[in-house]
Amino acid sequence: MDLEEPRRRPTLAVWKFASCDGCQLTLLNCEDELLGLAGAVEIAYFPEATRAVVEGPYDLSLVEGSVTTPGDLRRVQEVREASRRLVTIGACATAGGIQALRNFADVEEFTAAVYAHPEYIATLDRSTPISAHVRVDYELRGCPIDRGQLLEVIGAFLHRRRPRISAESVCMECKRRGNVCVTVAHGTPCLGPVTHAGCGALCPSYDRGCYGCFGPAETTNTVSLARRLRELDMSERDVARVFATFNAAAPAFAEQSARHTPPATGEDR
Amino acid sequence: MTHAEDGSREITVETLARVEGEGGMRILVEDGKVADVQLRIYEPPRFFEALLRGRGHTEPPDITSRICGICPVAYEMSACLAIEDACGVVVPEEVRLLRRLLYCGEWIESHTLHVYLLHLPDFLGYPGVVEMSADHRELVERGLRLKHAGNALMSLVGGRAVHPVNVRVGGFYRLTTTEELAQLRPLLVRALDDALATVTTVAALDVADFEQDYEYVALRTDADYPIEAGAFVTSSGRTFPPRDFDAWVTEQHVEHSNALHARLRDVGPYVVGPLARYSLNHDHLPPTARQAADAAGLGPVCRNPFRSIVVRAVELVTACEEALRIIDGWSDGGVPSVPVPPRAGVGYGATEAPRGVLYHRYELAEDGTVLDARIVPPTSQNLASIELDLRAFVQPRLDLDLDELTRQCEQAVRNYDPCISCATHFLDLTVEHG
Numbered sequence: 174m175d176l177e178e179p180r181r182r183p184t185l186a187v188w189k190f191a192s193c194d195g196c197q198l199t200l201l202n203c204e205d206e207l208l209g210l211a212g213a214v215e216i217a218y219f220p221e222a223t224r225a226v227v228e229g230p231y232d233l234s235l236v237e238g239s240v241t242t243p244g245d246l247r248r249v250q251e252v253r254e255a256s257r258r259l260v261t262i263g264a265c266a267t268a269g270g271i272q273a274l275r276n277f278a279d280v281e282e283f284t285a286a287v288y289a290h291p292e293y294i295a296t297l298d299r300s301t302p303i304s305a306h307v308r309v310d311y312e313l314r315g316c317p318i319d320r321g322q323l324l325e326v327i328g329a330f331l332h333r334r335r336p337r338i339s340a341e342s343v344c345m346e347c348k349r350r351g352n353v354c355v356t357v358a359h360g361t362p363c364l365g366p367v368t369h370a371g372c373g374a375l376c377p378s379y380d381r382g383c384y385g386c387f388g389p390a391e392t393t394n395t396v397s398l399a400r401r402l403r404e405l406d407m408s409e410r411d412v413a414r415v416f417a418t419f420n421a422a423a424p425a426f427a428e429q430s431a432r433h434t435p436p437a438t439g440e441d442r
Numbered sequence: 443m444t445h446a447e448d449g450s451r452e453i454t455v456e457t458l459a460r461v462e463g464e465g466g467m468r469i470l471v472e473d474g475k476v477a478d479v480q481l482r483i484y485e486p487p488r489f490f491e492a493l494l495r496g497r498g499h500t501e502p503p504d505i506t507s508r509i510c511g512i513c514p515v516a517y518e519m520s521a522c523l524a525i526e527d528a529c530g531v532v533v534p535e536e537v538r539l540l541r542r543l544l545y546c547g548e549w550i551e552s553h554t555l556h557v558y559l560l561h562l563p564d565f566l567g568y569p570g571v572v573e574m575s576a577d578h579r580e581l582v583e584r585g586l587r588l589k590h591a592g593n594a595l596m597s598l599v600g601g602r603a604v605h606p607v608n609v610r611v612g613g614f615y616r617l618t619t620t621e622e623l624a625q626l627r628p629l630l631v632r633a634l635d636d637a638l639a640t641v642t643t644v645a646a647l648d649v650a651d652f653e654q655d656y657e658y659v660a661l662r663t664d665a666d667y668p669i670e671a672g673a674f675v676t677s678s679g680r681t682f683p684p685r686d687f688d689a690w691v692t693e694q695h696v697e698h699s700n701a702l703h704a705r706l707r708d709v710g711p712y713v714v715g716p717l718a719r720y721s722l723n724h725d726h727l728p729p730t731a732r733q734a735a736d737a738a739g740l741g742p743v744c745r746n747p748f749r750s751i752v753v754r755a756v757e758l759v760t761a762c763e764e765a766l767r768i769i770d771g772w773s774d775g776g777v778p779s780v781p782v783p784p785r786a787g788v789g790y791g792a793t794e795a796p797r798g799v800l801y802h803r804y805e806l807a808e809d810g811t812v813l814d815a816r817i818v819p820p821t822s823q824n825l826a827s828i829e830l831d832l833r834a835f836v837q838p839r840l841d842l843d844l845d846e847l848t849r850q851c852e853q854a855v856r857n858y859d860p861c862i863s864c865a866t867h868f869l870d871l872t873v874e875h876g
Binding site: 189190191192193194195196197198199201202204205207208211216219220221222223224225241242244245270271272274275278280282283284286296316317372375376378379380381384386410411414418419 | 457461487488491492493495497498501510512563569570571575579582583586589590602605607608615616778
């Protein structure tokens, strides 16, 4: 918010790169807060919600999705230039998303597998987070992001303070929620010890092990966890797979996945 | 629009607003005739079918849900059915019912998003829902309340509204309890009232006089309105099971699009979604929804795509009514999932996503490794028909000023609730004039 112009509502822009739309949908899923938010900020650019476009620059930009095309490389620079504050939302924008699995494969083979005329398709051979290209003021994790955390981040930027978002692991949230540990009690493999908090320990609350959709926590011991997963009878290949999903290119997860990927035999990717 | 020296005109919308994902449209008019219509899909490809190769047979529901944040349950459900089919497993009735209940939540959330936030502003003349709320506060609040009910249902049964975590091949991680459903029930009772009020509101809207002779394709079951299962039926009387889909539908890759265009064998372009489902299953609407459809004057078949908003509202009633029926019949003590041991084979799954039939096929190795995957989302099946609609719609309206024609064309595209995120594997309006 510009203190120099106290009567002008700050402007909000929502941008999309390669993604499923789920994180920006999370904004529209704030049913109780949406009209209040629209009173506090001017929704200046949000194609999924409105045809109206207010010219930038914008006080706060929320960016969803990863950079995957030659055009994106230029557009991400334009978005940064048009934004006073830029916050990336979700696993695609912060870590490259599940489409970053191409980073470990042959993208020409990928294109040929899906499209009859690969020559019509313009794509980069890597899916990269927004922060690989421009300065990012804050990164909000999750596949998808959490609604409450999104509102906290927007509120914090409007009031010019740091968002109160914990960088601890899902384990801490799980303990506070009073869940019985699914690994200790039932031997269920769980990525909770190494996964960034924010979901409220959702999976263990549904009798499921965490599958890492918020990406690595700030400090992780993935080596130790991988050893525990093997003790719980996960195969090497399944350990490799579990770290190679929606945050496959996040360094802490990519490294573990690589350690457990069996040597290529031509049968497995 | 541009007027070129040679007298041709072009209508272009670079970025279509209020659709899910990124696309545009371009219409070229030469000598007073519509010469070309292109829905452009520049949503970048994400290669899901390719990255599924080499994954485990338990992974496709979680992975494919990430194709679309608006209809993740549809992806989870079609993936589960296909994998279970490949492995020769049939899930217990309580699992089928809970899947249908979760899916009702997604229909409510997705249809309300489209009816109130994406489509209604076209009819009432606003750029978006926020601007619309300044003059129609109670209407918008009703929509947000209805949307909230759908999300609450998904959050309870699935764990969260976007990419639910509770779904697994073979069933669920945990069954929802009668106590939890009893707490949610009042929200859905209110939602049913709100859905009925929605039908009344949208049935009174002025719509374009425009009908097309569509070939409709939808699922159908012996008893229920199709949601989580069924076999294919078409308006020309063809019927086939999901395993024959590949023999009936071919996809073509066209140059202006990152999506593939689908055609029905011996027919050509066809339409899936609410209009198709309704017109092929009118006799299977639950009683309250059927009364609402009759009161709205819909008749058993609807061929005006601009009335799809009314059909969507009737389906909102259907989803609320079905959800309440399942909740009222629910009892605790079932098994959340059955084991799905892998085996070599091919499996097929088709369910009714809010935008239409979503087809999955997986080929598995003996150890469950995915060897091949094919996914055909509803929007790519509708692309060819959307272009045909635009052609037929624009021709008699070429006298309109460009802003108004462009606005109406955008509305014609939104009739289909296109999901570009899904179809990229969708849209930019350019109309060129002469």
